[in-house]
Amino acid sequence: MNDALDVVGLFRFAFAGTLLTALACGLLGVHVVARRMVTAGLALPQVAAFGIALGLVALSHADGHSAHAVEAGLPHVVALVCEVIAVLIIAWPRARAAVGQAAIAGMLFAGAGAVTVLVMAHSALGMEEVHHLVEGNVLAVGRADVVVLASVLIPVIVALALGSRRLISCTFDPEMAATLGVRVRLWQTLFYACFVVTAAVAVHAAGTLFVFSFLVLPGAAGVVLGRSGAGAMIVSAIVAVGGATLGFVASASAWDTPTGPTCAAAVLVLFLGCFALAAVRQRLTPG
Amino acid sequence: MDSSVTPLVRVSSASVGWGHKTILSGVDLVLRDGDYLALVGPNGSGKSTLLRAILGLAAPLSGRVERSPRWRAGYVPQREGAAQLLGVRAAEVVAMAVPASWMPMSARARRREAAQTALSAVGMTAFAHHVYRDLSGGQRQRVMLARALASEPTVLILDEPTNGLDVGAQRDLLDLVRRLRAERGLACLLVTHSIRIARTEAETVALLHEGEMALGAPADILSEARLAQLYGARALGGVA
Ligand SMILES: Nc1ncnc2c1ncn2[C@@H]1O[C@H](COP(=O)(O)OP(=O)(O)OP(=O)(O)O)[C@@H](O)[C@H]1O
Ligand SMILES: [Mg+2]
Numbered sequence: 398m399n400d401a402l403d404v405v406g407l408f409r410f411a412f413a414g415t416l417l418t419a420l421a422c423g424l425l426g427v428h429v430v431a432r433r434m435v436t437a438g439l440a441l442p443q444v445a446a447f448g449i450a451l452g453l454v455a456l457s458h459a460d461g462h463s464a465h466a467v468e469a470g471l472p473h474v475v476a477l478v479c480e481v482i483a484v485l486i487i488a489w490p491r492a493r494a495a496v497g498q499a500a501i502a503g504m505l506f507a508g509a510g511a512v513t514v515l516v517m518a519h520s521a522l523g524m525e526e527v528h529h530l531v532e533g534n535v536l537a538v539g540r541a542d543v544v545v546l547a548s549v550l551i552p553v554i555v556a557l558a559l560g561s562r563r564l565i566s567c568t569f570d571p572e573m574a575a576t577l578g579v580r581v582r583l584w585q586t587l588f589y590a591c592f593v594v595t596a597a598v599a600v601h602a603a604g605t606l607f608v609f610s611f612l613v614l615p616g617a618a619g620v621v622l623g624r625s626g627a628g629a630m631i632v633s634a635i636v637a638v639g640g641a642t643l644g645f646v647a648s649a650s651a652w653d654t655p656t657g658p659t660c661a662a663a664v665l666v667l668f669l670g671c672f673a674l675a676a677v678r679q680r681l682t683p684g
Numbered sequence: 685m686d687s688s689v690t691p692l693v694r695v696s697s698a699s700v701g702w703g704h705k706t707i708l709s710g711v712d713l714v715l716r717d718g719d720y721l722a723l724v725g726p727n728g729s730g731k732s733t734l735l736r737a738i739l740g741l742a743a744p745l746s747g748r749v750e751r752s753p754r755w756r757a758g759y760v761p762q763r764e765g766a767a768q769l770l771g772v773r774a775a776e777v778v779a780m781a782v783p784a785s786w787m788p789m790s791a792r793a794r795r796r797e798a799a800q801t802a803l804s805a806v807g808m809t810a811f812a813h814h815v816y817r818d819l820s821g822g823q824r825q826r827v828m829l830a831r832a833l834a835s836e837p838t839v840l841i842l843d844e845p846t847n848g849l850d851v852g853a854q855r856d857l858l859d860l861v862r863r864l865r866a867e868r869g870l871a872c873l874l875v876t877h878s879i880r881i882a883r884t885e886a887e888t889v890a891l892l893h894e895g896e897m898a899l900g901a902p903a904d905i906l907s908e909a910r911l912a913q914l915y916g917a918r919a920l921g922g923v924a
Binding site: 427430431433562565566568569570572573574575576577578620621623624625626629 | 740741756768780781815831835841
């Protein structure tokens with residue numbers, strides 16, 4: 398226990414960054430899962446990683462002032478641009494009508510993953526950096542990184558929490574929401590904007606594996622266990638924060654394993670627990 | 685009704701369709717408080733497409749759809765989309781439709797109460813706490829109807845609402861619409877395949893056929909000769 402507190406104290410910036418990332422992904426995740434957008438939940442972080450890789454390669458060529466450029470957030474910006482393009486493709490009605498959203502997202506996932514590796518293999522940065530993109534390097538998150546994460550993710554978390562009623566009614570039935578006077582366009586844009594900026598900064602800090610897992614598993618736990626929109630959001634938030642805390646402490650103190658994958662494993666265990674709980678509840682429910 | 689009051693909705697020389705494909709053109713339609721309009725026509729004649737334009741879910745390809753500030757539609761769609769994943773209770777599905785208010789605390793209680801009232805109007809009180817996606821098709825249809833009622837509508841837009849309902853529930857639905865019209869002056873736009881319902885319930889009938897709309901009193905629009913031409917003489921005995 399003291400060990401755990403020590404670890405958290407020592408890596409307090411990294412821990413804060415992990416929790417923020419987990420919570421933002423968890424709140425988004427309910428919508429991602431309920432809208433059957435899980436493949437998009439895989440594709441967008443992968444596209445973000447591709448954008449970050451492009452940004453890093455560009456920086457490695459622009460030697461000299463590269464340190465400033467990193468602080469200026471070139472990788473973030475490139476990731477954002479790539480993701481916006483990806484979202485427009487995913488939401489493009491004609492493509493969706495032709496093969497379905499999942500196939501489009503799958504194509505982006507495969508394409509972005511492959512091109513990232515190809516680009517990195519030919520750059521001075523090499524495959525080590527690809528590993529970082531997948532596994533993340535949360536422990537390296539310092540004060541400046543937390544400021545960036547917080548300035549992006551806190552507004553996302555606040556928007557998702559305050560707008561949850563409207564967003565849930567858009568997720569549940571967008572047509573009905575529109576007939577009830579909800580400005581569906583606006584809320585859908587807000588949702589995608591949150592999705593895009595979260596994936597961009599979260600992948601940079603925590604790696605694609607962490608972001609995939611936290612976009613899908615807490616949301617899935619919320620969907621299986623929640624009995625209301627708000628219930629699903631709360632379950633998802635608890636599972637996300639719980640999984641991140643367990644994984645972080647385990648990786649940094651007891652097990653000495655990479656943080657991103659350990660958190661992913663922890664959140665998977667929590668999800669399975671919720672799934673089991675839902676099954677037990679089903680049996681106990683009369684009728 | 686008083687013709688000096690602006691109509692709830694006025695559709696003027698509108699054409700509606702999908703993409704660039706026109707399904708219906710030259711549609712002129714006015715709906716006032718307390719009106720009861722039945723929309724009939726063969727499968728694919730554009731009934732649901734027209735409803736979408738009237739509801740503002742899609743813009744007309746040309747022409748105009750003007751809704752009055754008093755327009756508040758309680759909409760029961762023809763079919764729900766893909767099965768829901770979110771395990772929301774029936775009461776919450778209905779509560780989603782209760783108009784928002786700026787006092788969050790009282791709003792919560794008010795939403796719950798309005799949802800209960802609407803669920804009891806469709807005989808679903810006992811199912812308020814059941815998960816919506818686990819209900820039967822007809823039960824879900826009733827919840828949809830409750831949701832339409834909970835939106836405090838000035839007009840009900842019902843796209844084949846009796847679909848999947850048992851005989852008792854069909855009769856209750858028609859009675860309920862009649863009562864709401866009498867008590868609150870609700871307007872109703874009903875899509876139905878039942879010539880009998882269109883004849884007995886509605887005061888006006890709009891018949892869609894081959895890209896055009898004919899509007900008039902049920903007896904004129906749903907004449908035997910026209911129906912025979914539309915659906916074939918043999919089919920008529922059963923439905924009329
Ligand atoms: N989502 C869609 N995309 C493209 N075309 C569509 C779509 N939905 C309907 N249509 C076309 O619009 C036309 C009218 O369809 P609509 O659903 O309005 O018919 P309807 O009168 O409601 O029929 P039904 O009695 O079967 O409900 C049809 O020819 C159909 O092919
Ligand atoms: Mg239809």
